[in-house]
Amino acid sequence: MEKQMTFEEKIEHxxxxxxxxxxxxxxxxxxxxxxxxxxxxxxxxxxYELPHAAGMLPVGVFGAGGKIEIDHADSxxxxxxxxxxxxxxxxxxxxxxxxxxxxxxxxxCDVARNLSGIWQTNFPQQLVEYIHxxxxxxxxxxxxxxxxxxxxxxxxxxxxxGKKITNEDLLNSxxxxxxxxxLCLQLYHIKSTTPHLLSTFEAYIVLRLGTLLPVEEHSQLxxxxxxQIHQRKRTARDFVRVxxxxxxxxxxxxxxxxxxxxxxxxxxxxxxxxxSRWFNEAVPLxxxxxxxxxxxxxxxxxxxxxxxxxxxxxxEQFLEKIKSGxxxxxxxxxxxxxxxxxxxxxxxxxxxxxxxxSYMTFEYEEKMGVFESIRMQVxxxxxxxxxxx
Amino acid sequence: MQEQKFKYQGIGREYQKQLLTAxxxxxxxxxxxxxxxxxxxxxxxxxxxxxxxxxELVFPEVNALQCGVRKTSGDLILKAEDIxxxxxxxxxxxxxxxxxxxxxxxxxGTEIPKPDLLLCTYCGCTTFIKWFEALAHFYDVPLVMLDVxxxxxxxxxxxxxxxxxxxxxxxxPLCEKITGNKFDYDKLVEAMKHSAEAEDLWVxxxxxxxxxxxxxxxxxxAVFFMAPIYVLRGLPExxxxxxxxxxxxxxxxxxxxxxxxxxxxxxxxxxxxxxxHFRAFWELLKHWGxxxxxxxxxxxxxxxxxxxxxxxxxxxxxxxxxxxxxxxxQNLPMRTELLRSYAEEYSxxxxxxxSVKSCRSFSVGQADMREQFIRxxxxxxxxxxxxxxxxxxxxxxxxxxxxxxxFESLEHKRLVKV
Numbered sequence: 001m002e003k004q005m006t007f008e009e010k011i012e013h014x015x016x017x018x019x020x021x022x023x024x025x026x027x028x029x030x031x032x033x034x035x036x037x038x039x040x041x042x043x044x045x046x047x048y049e050l051p052h053a054a055g056m057l058p059v060g061v062f063g064a065g066g067k068i069e070i071d072h073a074d075s076x077x078x079x080x081x082x083x084x085x086x087x088x089x090x091x092x093x094x095x096x097x098x099x100x101x102x103x104x105x106x107x108x109c110d111v112a113r114n115l116s117g118i119w120q121t122n123f124p125q126q127l128v129e130y131i132h133x134x135x136x137x138x139x140x141x142x143x144x145x146x147x148x149x150x151x152x153x154x155x156x157x158x159x160x161x162g163k164k165i166t167n168e169d170l171l172n173s174x175x176x177x178x179x180x181x182x183l184c185l186q187l188y189h190i191k192s193t194t195p196h197l198l199s200t201f202e203a204y205i206v207l208r209l210g211t212l213l214p215v216e217e218h219s220q221l222x223x224x225x226x227x228q229i230h231q232r233k234r235t236a237r238d239f240v241r242v243x244x245x246x247x248x249x250x251x252x253x254x255x256x257x258x259x260x261x262x263x264x265x266x267x268x269x270x271x272x273x274x275x276s277r278w279f280n281e282a283v284p285l286x287x288x289x290x291x292x293x294x295x296x297x298x299x300x301x302x303x304x305x306x307x308x309x310x311x312x313x314x315x316e317q318f319l320e321k322i323k324s325g326x327x328x329x330x331x332x333x334x335x336x337x338x339x340x341x342x343x344x345x346x347x348x349x350x351x352x353x354x355x356x357x358s359y360m361t362f363e364y365e366e367k368m369g370v371f372e373s374i375r376m377q378v379x380x381x382x383x384x385x386x387x388x389x
Numbered sequence: 390m391q392e393q394k395f396k397y398q399g400i401g402r403e404y405q406k407q408l409l410t411a412x413x414x415x416x417x418x419x420x421x422x423x424x425x426x427x428x429x430x431x432x433x434x435x436x437x438x439x440x441x442x443x444x445e446l447v448f449p450e451v452n453a454l455q456c457g458v459r460k461t462s463g464d465l466i467l468k469a470e471d472i473x474x475x476x477x478x479x480x481x482x483x484x485x486x487x488x489x490x491x492x493x494x495x496x497x498g499t500e501i502p503k504p505d506l507l508l509c510t511y512c513g514c515t516t517f518i519k520w521f522e523a524l525a526h527f528y529d530v531p532l533v534m535l536d537v538x539x540x541x542x543x544x545x546x547x548x549x550x551x552x553x554x555x556x557x558x559x560x561x562p563l564c565e566k567i568t569g570n571k572f573d574y575d576k577l578v579e580a581m582k583h584s585a586e587a588e589d590l591w592v593x594x595x596x597x598x599x600x601x602x603x604x605x606x607x608x609x610x611a612v613f614f615m616a617p618i619y620v621l622r623g624l625p626e627x628x629x630x631x632x633x634x635x636x637x638x639x640x641x642x643x644x645x646x647x648x649x650x651x652x653x654x655x656x657x658x659x660x661x662x663x664x665x666h667f668r669a670f671w672e673l674l675k676h677w678g679x680x681x682x683x684x685x686x687x688x689x690x691x692x693x694x695x696x697x698x699x700x701x702x703x704x705x706x707x708x709x710x711x712x713x714x715x716x717x718x719q720n721l722p723m724r725t726e727l728l729r730s731y732a733e734e735y736s737x738x739x740x741x742x743x744s745v746k747s748c749r750s751f752s753v754g755q756a757d758m759r760e761q762f763i764r765x766x767x768x769x770x771x772x773x774x775x776x777x778x779x780x781x782x783x784x785x786x787x788x789x790x791x792x793x794x795x796f797e798s799l800e801h802k803r804l805v806k807v
Contacts, residue, residue: 075756075760077756078755078756080752109515111753118757120720121725121761130541132541134536135511136511137534139534139536313526339478339479345473346523
């Protein structure tokens with residue numbers, strides 16, 4: 001049935017899936033594979049290849065996006081903490097993640113780190129991993145250390161599934177995810193070269209769906225829709241080319257993306273769902289697969305506020321991205337209370353000022369319901385870029 | 390001022406003040422004296438290693454907390470907010486940036502020298518990275534990470550230890566290049582010996598709080614007593630300080646006196662203090678005869694309670710273990726268990742959690758800890774919120790209400806039990 005749908009119909013359909021916090025695709029998968037395991041992946045980047053190699057289903061866990069009330073998590077996490085941490089815990093406490101056998105958190109920030117501890121205490125039946133990503137990119141032993149970290153995850157997955165993970169399994173998974181990342185990048189290429197053909201709102205829905213499906217199914221789906229996007233008959237408009245910075249972990253409400261685009265912006269680049277295109281190059285398929293993943297993380301990751309920059313500073317990479325994307329202005333769009341984004345903002349906007357690049361800033365949270373003031377701000381921003389830049 | 394009754398009375402506070410004043414003066418003169426300056430953080434600070442190269446050490450958190458105590462942090466935070474820092478990010482970072490924007494005049498009025506090296510000991514706090522990335526941007530100086538993995542498995546793994554050792558070894562050529570001083574193994578050994586001795590003495594002070602009444606407040610007094618072991622560790626004057634301070638503690642035990650005239654309630658405190666309202670917070674608890682017999686904050690810069698000492702026979706490995714075990718680098722189940730065990734070992738009646746907005750590393754998980762203390766172990770637990778640097782978050786009336794209600798009910802429970 002899906003094959004006959006238009007691109008627009010598909011988007012509408014996918015949206016209902018990503019909006020459903022009861023994880024329908026996961027429940028269905030679990031019914032079809034009752035003996036297999038589901039692993040929840042907290043943002044930003046998580047090595048999806050590992051559970052996949054173990055025959056498990058890795059699933060993105062991005063909080064509840066304002067779809068549920070925070071009743072139980074309030075007594076466990078204080079009010080000055082980002083929505084994604086609170087609503088993810090609420091999903092757990094309300095048993096919406098009961099089909100998940102394991103959860104991965106990573107060293108992106110102190111909140112995510114401590115959430116892994118809260119999880120260990122409250123959900124002892126689930127395997128909880130806290131992955132330490134290297135932050136000293138110039139140290140020669142960083143790849144070795146991170147490889148050992150990945151090996152530990154592999155061993156724990158083997159224990160969970162009772163099945164040995166071979167190098168062949170890992171290489172196959174890397175290959176599968178390389179293909180998926182390549183396809184996701186194609187959407188970004190479309191957004192950048194022909195932004196009138198694909199809005200960020202639409203691209204986001206397609207990518208977010210990928211966090212809920214088996215990767216093979218998602219890649220197939222992308223292969224089907226990419227030609228459909230190219231065939232769309234839409235006229236290019238005199239919009240401002242903007243880039244969103246700061247939305248790498250907690251995801252902004254979909255309405256916010258629509259508001260920005262409706263106000264006259266093409267969002268030609270962003271840091272939403274960064275895991276879907278985390279590496280600048282494909283992960284090599286020759287050699288030791290875990291070491292390849294480790295070296296790729298250290299040497300070939302995209303820049304992000306949750307990864308220390310190493311030799312090339314974040315601001316250089318940020319400026320390069322603006323230049324290569326022919327970006328007219330930057331929208332700093334960070335979740336409330338997100339320290340990595342809010343702290344980076346000052347350094348990055350300093351660079352923009354030095355280079356005379358326009359920017360504006362606003363914060364969001366999951367429960368946000370009114371977007372009018374942001375719409376007005378963005379409209380004013382668009383006018384200022386169009387007429388005064 | 391309290392009346393001077395005993396020989397060593399007040400030495401712990403006074404000597405500490407003298408040492409810190411001398412340290413700030415030495416920092417002010419560092420550049421003129423041709424010495425290089427390294428900035429680093431208190432948790433996991435590799436002071437012994439850097440002293441080999443004769444670096445002067447600056448600890449931005451110590452400057453920030455001192456500004457808090459001296460009530461200048463509020464203005465400095467606003468200065469940082471003026472250039473774009475959000476009201477929701479760490480007050481220490483904003484205090485430090487605000488200070489830099491105002492010519493880097495430190496809390497005691499002396500100038501803090503610019504860094505020649507930013508060594509980010511990433512130990513239990515991710516905001517540290519953002520903080521030093523910002524300083525690297527503003528000062529345009531080299532930033533080096535010392536990547537300390539979190540104690541995610543509840544114990545030290547050899548892989549993590551070796552990773553830190555290898556990073557330290559790779560750091561040597563850079564330190565030699567910046568300072569012009571060669572790495573000297575014997576100097577490292579000497580610093581380690583000083584550290585271990587000071588650590589032994591400091592632990593004796595901390596353990597003294599097991600006495601009844603406690604001769605020492607492990608939170609409100611510990612924050613003064615612990616300063617030398619964080620900023621001067623590895624130097625002979627640090628060891629000398631603890632030798633003297635311990636005399637004061639022994640003298641208190643001998644005379645059966647303590648920081649609280651009439652100790653009624655013994656508590657364990659979790660979380661950093663509200664520096665800009667430090668005294669007010671202490672008074673709220675003193676009112677109920679509360680003495681903090683153990684605290685986690687006194688372990689942020691080193692955890693020596695369970696026997697760890699800097700070991701000169703294996704210096705690099707030992708520094709690695711030191712970094713790994715600092716309190717905020719311990720995972721939540723370890724932290725929870727530590728506080729529970731403190732309550733038991735120090736015969737505490739309750740646990741008080743001071744949850745600060747600035748430091749999510751400390752605070753996220755504290756509400757969950759409270760649930761466990763109460764439900765699993767039946768330990769009365771109070772959780773109050775304010776901030777460590779930002780005076781705007783200290784709601785005195787609200788805090789007083791909560792504290793009074795908690796201790797009143799505790800007192801009532803005791804009466805009923807009797």
